Amino acid sequence: MNLIRPLLAVASPSGSSARLSVLIFHRVLPVPDPVFPGEFDAVRFDQMLTWLRSAFNVLPLDEAIARARTGSLPARAAAITFDDGYADNCEIALPLLKKHGVSATFFVATDFIDGGRMxxxxxxxxxxxxxxxxxxxxxxxxxxxxxxxxxxxxxxxxxxxxxxxxxxxxxxxxxxxxxxxxxGSELPDDLMMTGAQVRELRSNGMVIGAHTCSHPILSSLDVEHARTEINEGKRCLESLLGEPVSLFAYPNGKPGKDYRAEHVEIVREAGFDAAVSTAWGVLDKAVDFFQIPRFTPWDRTEMRFGYRMLRNLFGAPAERV
Structure with a gap:
């Protein structure tokens, strides 16, 4: 990573020309999964955090967004996010995030809290x-x-x-x-977080964001149904946490396919400060703060991880609607 770090500083400077890399994850498993060997497990996530911390300034997403708006981001800025609300986010990921001294933002679909299943x-x-x-x-x-x-x-x-x-x-x-x-299979009822686990994340300095109620593809719904999903997911989390929830993640998140311009406007009207998609790219001064791009670096070596981060910084602009 030492060879790539100077290039990262050029690609991701501080100040008004800064670029924020936002990473997206879903689960961190306790051990490798034989059906999905590519999924992150505890050992692999721990290693990735080591690489990330060695080359990037990792900020809570809400702080990073606020600093991007004022042109005060540090060089090599990055933020970590998780989608959906899996229990292993609290059980496995949280201790590792605390070990490395970094915060993450967890976008939670509220219908699945306390025993639901996607x-x-x-x-x-x-x-x-x-x-x-x-x-x-x-x-x-x-x-x-x-x-x-x-x-x-x-x-x-x-x-x-x-x-x-x-x-x-x-x-x-x-x-x-x-x-x-x-x-004829038995289905689990313990995959997603409980309300207590969501509060535990928050009490440990993590950020909680909204992700609708039932995680629908918003473009498949009529506008009023989509509005209800967005607003009620926010309201439910605010009731659970006793504080405002200011960030939103579009389910599935592909611009123009999974959500459209009218959904961006609904999110603005709902009182969120910013929202994230799943289009590759970075947050810079040209990006809509209600369509912040994110990506996942799946690489298994430090050099490939660094190259992936660098390529995303120099890559084509993220899609927008």
């Missing part, structure tokens, strides 16, 4: 725990899928998530419920 996790659990070598979903119009090995399960999960992701919200939930019943 639709994609229902699919993953149904496939992971399926007792048969082949899952026959013909009655749902989804065909037959091999699930005997970890590789087959991984391919099946990816295929099914791709087919289901952009179905209308209610149709998707009904299909996933039927899929889980056909699989």
């Amino acid at each position: 639709w994609n996790d229902s699919v993953i659990a149904a496939i992971r725990n399926c007792p048969s070598p082949v899952l026959d979903l013909s009655e749902l119009g989804l065909g037959q899928w091999a699930v005997a090995t970890n590789s087959e399960k991984r391919q099946t999960i990816a295929g099914l998530l791709g087919k289901l992701k952009y179905l209308p919200h209610t149709e998707r939930l009904a299909t996933v419920e039927a899929l889980a019943a056909i699989s």
